[in-house]
Amino acid sequence: MRILLDRDSSQPMYLQIQDRLQALIQSGSLLPGERLPSIRTLAKTLQVNKLTVIEAYDRLLAQGLIHARQGSGYFVDPVGIPAPSKPSGFEPAQDVVLCETQSNRPFAIYARSIQAKQQPGVIDLSCALPQNPPNDLARIVRRVSNDSDSIFSYDAIEGQSRLRHQIANLVLQLGLEASADEILIVNGAMQGLSLAMRHHLQPGDWVVVESPTFFSTQALLEQLGCRLIGIPMDREGMNLDLLERYLQSHRPKLIYTISSLHNPTGLTTHISHRQQLLHLAAQYHCPILEDNAYEALHFGSAPPPLKALDSEGLVTYVGTFSKTLSPGLRVGYLVVPPSQYPALLEQRYLTDIHTASLPQAVVSEYLAHGHYRRHLQQVRAQLLQNRNQMLCALETHFPEEARWTIPEGGMYLWVQLPEHYRFQMQKLAQQARAADVLVLEGSAFFPDGVGYPALRLSFANVVPEMIEVGVARVGSLLKTRHESVQFT
Amino acid sequence: MRILLDRDSSQPMYLQIQDRLQALIQSGSLLPGERLPSIRTLAKTLQVNKLTVIEAYDRLLAQGLIHARQGSGYFVDPVGIPAPSKPSGFEPAQDVVLCETQSNRPFAIYARSIQAKQQPGVIDLSCALPQNPPNDLARIVRRVSNDSDSIFSYDAIEGQSRLRHQIANLVLQLGLEASADEILIVNGAMQGLSLAMRHHLQPGDWVVVESPTFFSTQALLEQLGCRLIGIPMDREGMNLDLLERYLQSHRPKLIYTISSLHNPTGLTTHISHRQQLLHLAAQYHCPILEDNAYEALHFGSAPPPLKALDSEGLVTYVGTFSKTLSPGLRVGYLVVPPSQYPALLEQRYLTDIHTASLPQAVVSEYLAHGHYRRHLQQVRAQLLQNRNQMLCALETHFPEEARWTIPEGGMYLWVQLPEHYRFQMQKLAQQARAADVLVLEGSAFFPDGVGYPALRLSFANVVPEMIEVGVARVGSLLKTRHESVQFT
Secondary structure, three states, X not given: OOOOOOOOOOOOHHHHHHHHHHHXXXXXXXXXXXXXXXXXXXXXXXXXXXXXXXXXHHHHHHHOOEEEEOOOEEEEOOOOOOOOOOOOOOXXXXXXXXXXXXXXXXHHHHHHHHHHOOOOOOEEOOOOOOOOOOOOHHHHHHHHOOOHHHHHOOOOOOOOHHHHHHHHHHHHHOOOOOOHHHEEEEOHHHHHHHHHXXXXXXXXXXXEEEEOOOHHHHHHHHHOOOEEEEEEEEOOEEOHHHHHHHHHHHOOOEEEEOOOOOOOOOOOOOHHHHHHHHHHHHHOOOOEEEEOOOHHHEOOOOOOOHHHHOOOOOEEEEEEOOOOXXXXXXXXXXXXXXXXXXXXXHHHHHHHOOOOHHHHHHHHHHHHHOOHHHHHHHHHHHHHHHHHHHHHHHHHHOOOOOXXXXXXXXXXXXXXXXXXXXXXXXXXXXXXXXXXXXXXXXXHHOOOOOOOOEEEEEOOOOOHHHHHHHHHHHHHHHHHHHHHHHOO | OOOOOOOOOOOOHHHHHHHHHHHHHHOOOOOOOOEOOOHHHHHXXXXXXHHHHHHHHHHHHHHOOEEEEOOOEEEEOOOOOOOOOOOOOOOOOOOOEEEOOOOOXXXXXXXXXXXXXXXXXXXXXXXXXXXXXXXXHXXXXXXXXXXXHHHHOOOOOOOOHHHHHHHHHHHHHOOOOOOHHHEEEEOHHHHHHHXXXXXXXXXXXXXXXXXXXXXXXXXXXXXXXXXXEEEEEEOXXXXXXXXXXXXXXXXXOEEEEOXXXXXXXXXXXXXXXXXXXHHHHHHOOOOEEEEOOOHHHEOOOOOOOHHHHOOOOOEEEEEEOOOOOOOOOOOEEEEOOHHHHHHHHHHHHHHHOOOOHHHHHHHHHHHHHOOHHHHHHHHHHHHHHHHHHHHHHHHHHOOOOOEEOOOOEOOEEEEEOOHHHHXXXXXXXHHHHHOOEEOXXXXXXXXXXXXXXXXXXEOOOOOHHXXXXXXXXXXXXXXXXXXHHHOO
């Protein structure tokens, strides 16, 4: 492998290395699976600093052209899977769901996912568990272990000051300017949602949710005795015409929205959609709870959060490290309108005083001295490969009438199936399970527990080859069922 | 120092060593501050196993006769403070408090305590923060850091299985037989209380609490919209005659009780009191929430918890590692009647999914390979010394009409002051603060925010010499105020 560098060029060395390697990969001179020179070797050969090579490799990782294997070095990606050119055909009927009681049991879904992790041979397309934690996280735990003061004592209710400042910097990169004093550390996004909802809502209140939406939120609202208005999602996000109609007729007390990499559809709303949504919320004095749990997993760059566009203190924002660093650490955060901060702080104290200090210190130290940016690049590159693999597999193996979303990040996509599958989804999920593939039926995500026939398919936890196998098995089951329906 | 052992005696060697050393200390042959031989040296001299010497030293530690200094060995205790012989004169008026609203702000008290820790020169007799964590806890953190599977991933909602089994063993030593399947790991006692109360209560419900009681519980009940019946404490515990009257008249939905080392009085109820309380609860079908946060800090042995005597599934039990190992780890537990377990599990999922895995793994590893029993012995021995010092100081410095409790463990005692101090307590606390002594006014612990004039004095966070200084300053303020009242 020869790389010629132009030392007189105005293009930085790392970009020249990146470009040259990219060309070698795309021309087939470097074959899938082939090992790249080690950082030290390449730096020596090219007579450049090792950091220059690291930067070039990082960028190739982020492009999804190469991958790293622990202890073995860097390899050309085995499957350079391009995104399919076919656009998303997702276009569901726009039915509002009004729901005064429901009976989702999200913890059963959760418990099943945790169990599935332990079963070898199971292809889990159901849950959005993050990949393995970054390799240096254990080292970070050891590093903080000696600081007894910050890891074993009672701590500030609002969370550790250094971590709140670091989070203020992170959300600034998303376009959200917030002071550390507006940030409240919580035990993952779920506690953030729970605290904010308890703050805003009383039993009997109407609450707007997207339809479909995150099943645990629905169960939480049910537990609080609230009534749900499920405003349908279309390709652009929540249907705003319908939203306005129900803001007017039902005077809901809260709008719950996942604006970026929506769960379960994977959709990210456009900035104009965000502005209109905010405008409606202001007009009807309805606060917004913005759940942005997948914020860091966008392949490109999402528009600024609703919270960043909010000039009236209407939006409470939820973020988390569960989908990027580690869900077991249980560290997330709220960005809270200043007027609500004292009440939320008190409620937090009465819930469980504060988030455990040791996990806070680990996240904070990782942000300060780990390689968070590089870690995110690697995770996103892998997720992009996996998503592309899943889209290709859907085109190949799913019935022609199926429609799906094409998310620009995150961990899953959403498949809408034709109406004649309506009463067969539960059976389908069972048959898939018998064939060692876990999928989640769409019904779990609709406020009424019904909705239209759909599947949420996760591409987060499975290697590309197994995504293909898993989608093929489900596709084959769908085609069989379709035929059997047509002929009975 | 000569120790003669009788190798033919039926008394075990470690007891002979303990007895002989105790005699040497009490006779003055070993002086306060004197260093004991190292474990190795004494074992060699006496020709016994090192474990035999360790056992003897452990028992002397637990007696409060010697103490260990990290890296330097064992020393005769500098102050062998005997318990005062004067019995407790605690005998408050028995006024029931009915309270439909109240406005405690416990998190302000909490925040002040956290701040006080950082102020040098302040004598904090206000808060019940545990002593420093055991020295080997940081080592335990490093040990678990490599087990990525158990510290970074999503975990079981009910908590880690090994830890639940270990807790089942711990509570068995208190006399409470529970299976690991009845145990739910929570983020410290506060989350346990919050979950159990949300499970049992609806807005408007009457709830029995002891008067005085833990201020955060009152605030939590207020937040849930409940109404409080404050049944007065006498020297035996909650006044059961009055309890029965109000069980009959108000049909409360829950009895909240701290049966051992009660907060704030430090009292532990007798087994016959526990049996009668259970009998009443059964008769009126009223569930009990038993808060046993200080369970491990009894100097002797407390009677079995209410939960251990409960044959009808009425009692939910709360325990924690916050007062013994570390409050910052946020690890506590509920022991739940089996019929309520699934509902509490679901509620826990919707609150914040599960307790962070890393702190769970640290506690579990400490219980398996740390020296928890020895650590507890040392903590209790220190607390006993501190309590005795405080009792002596109260006799010397407080007005003669003051009455106090004599707790058999825990972190604080309760001082009841004469009626004429009623309107002066807030001013007193301010003046004490100005004199660099923090105390908590009794009013914070009464459901109506008033009660009788009283102070909760913590002996947990201050060395004996400073306890004397702090109590003397407060005593002097009390005497001055009394005089000024008499002469105005």
